[in-house]
Amino acid sequence: MEDNLTAIVTECAVDVDGRMVREDTELAELSKLNNCKVSDIRKFNMKKIDHALKNGGSLKAVKRKLGVGKSQMYALSDKEDNVISNIYKIVKVAEEAYTILYNSEFNQSINERDSSAQPCVIQPVKKEEVKKALGAMEKGKAAGEDKIN
Helix, strand or coil: CCCHHHHHHHHHHEEEEEEEEHHHHHHHHHHHHHHHHHHHHHHHHHHHHHHHHCCCCCHHHHHHCCCCCCCCCCEEECCCCEEEECCHHHHHHHHHHHHHHHHHHHHHHHHHHHHHHHCCCCCCHHHHHHHHHHHHHCCCCCCCCCCCC
């Protein structure tokens, strides 16, 4: 009787509002995995920083290369749904995905449609427009490229 009651209470606790809630053991495993990931990243970063300090390298350059303080992608799924955590393999998988994306038929049809459009006529820039734009610019700031040929 007690075992049956325990099973019913456990099932009710797991199924809340029609959605499955993770059990405590699964949450503990996820927490442990997350902590291991953080400690591995810290060890790797500290090894690189220590190597730079011993060899007279720039600490600032090492931090920039490691991306300290920036959000980075630490894992990615490939085509076969394998989780990849090596940064070099992540870059390869992302490169392959974007290569496939930009070489797809959909992208080519968009480019064909854009090339078939008639060129629009652009009016020449007037002196008054240039003076107004120069007056609106902040002092001490350089203007960027406008990419107009």
